[in-house]
Amino acid sequence: MAQLRRYPDMELRDASAAGSGTVTLFISDTLDETTLTRLRKVVRNQGARAVLVVGALREDELLDVIECGIGAIVWRHEATAARLEQAVRAAARGDGDLPADLLGRLISQVSSLHRDSAGRPGVAAPGLTPREADVLRLVADGFDTAEIARKMTYSERTVKNVIHGLTARLHLRNRAHAVAHAVRAGYI
The missing domain is CATH 1.10.10.10 (Winged helix-like DNA-binding domain superfamily/Winged helix DNA-binding domain)
Incomplete structure (x- = not known):
């Protein structure tokens, strides 16, 4: 978070100030149910956009994160000031910003879900x-x-x-x- 202080056009606030028009930065080594619950609350209930900075993300967690409404994910080891700034600005615009390896995993997962659901009514x-x-x-x-x-x-x-x-x-x-x-x- 301190890395973003070098961008004067970004106003840094306490997480309790999250709401429509804000971008909340979540930092976690791993994703657990508590973090997912907080992500859902901030994005869905408070209308904020969010960036997840995470050390590791299991296959089954990726779709959960996307379903929460997170469009920007940064690997913790890649969280430089410039990378965080890019992700925050993308989230503020409503754009997605995923590391290339995660985008590939997401496409594979969604493709697999599509194949599994082929032929089912309503899909x-x-x-x-x-x-x-x-x-x-x-x-x-x-x-x-x-x-x-x-x-x-x-x-x-x-x-x-x-x-x-x-x-x-x-x-x-x-x-x-x-x-x-x-x-x-x-x-x-």
Whole structure:
């Protein structure tokens, strides 16, 4: 937390001040039920965005963290001032920010869930437009908004509108949740 003091445009507050428009930083060596409960309370009940800084995350915990509404995760050993600043700013925008290895694990888990649920009634999700699927593919590949805009020859605003439109329409929390949904539904 002290590392973020070097960014004067970030106001650091006590965790009790969490609420809509704030980003809460959770730091833990491992994820336990107490931490998950606190994450759910802050994100769902208080409307804050959150960044999880964690030492280790088991396979079964990753989806739990995403379900809590966490879109930004930083490995504790990678928690430099610049990395924390990037994650906090991404969370403030509602964007996802996951280490590449976690994004790969998330995609594998969601893909596995999709295969396991294939053919069961009620599992299919509303469709994505080809443009939405293309944008989400690039998000899943780790590209940021500006890079996606350049690759697709759209404005950054258009990319943001595409992501906002599909997250709002499908009631998704953030980019990470949108990618998980798209993989689960078999669109990417």
